[in-house]
Amino acid sequence: MSGVLERLARVIAARRGAAPEQSHTARLLAQGPAKCAQKFGEEAVEAAIAAAAQDRRALVGEAADVLYHLLVMLAAREVTLEEVLAELERREGVSGIAEKAARGR
Numbered sequence: 001m002s003g004v005l006e007r008l009a010r011v012i013a014a015r016r017g018a019a020p021e022q023s024h025t026a027r028l029l030a031q032g033p034a035k036c037a038q039k040f041g042e043e044a045v046e047a048a049i050a051a052a053a054q055d056r057r058a059l060v061g062e063a064a065d066v067l068y069h070l071l072v073m074l075a076a077r078e079v080t081l082e083e084v085l086a087e088l089e090r091r092e093g094v095s096g097i098a099e100k101a102a103r104g105r
Contacts, residue, residue, distance in 0.1 A: 009071050009081040016075065025072060033076040040069040 011025070018026035028036055047062035071081060094102075 005067065005071070005081060008068065009075070012071050012075045028072050029076055033073070036069070036073040036076040040066070040073045043069045 012029075015023045015025040016029055020027040020030045028039060043062065043065040047059060047066050050058035050062045074081065074084065
């Protein structure tokens with residue numbers, strides 16, 4: 001199922017060197033990590049609003065935007081999808097309460 005995310009992450013990485021006027025992804029990356037983080041936050045809020053409004057169709061679209069912008073934000077900070085997936089695998093089977101306690105939160 002994550003195959004599409006892996007493909008998208010590769011496309012985003014490939015667009016890093018593209019001309020900003022020819023690629024939305026290149027334009028975002030050229031604006032720097034802070035702008036990428038801001039855009040991710042905006043999309044996350046839009047997804048939350050769609051969920052609260054119980055608008056399933058809007059939520060699906062906004063969730064896709066969130067995933068795309070998450071990958072762009074990660075790329076802006078040179079964090080790979082593989083690193084994030086490895087962290088999820090590390091946490092698999094550990095209760096959220098225990099995991100947060102281990103982080104001191």
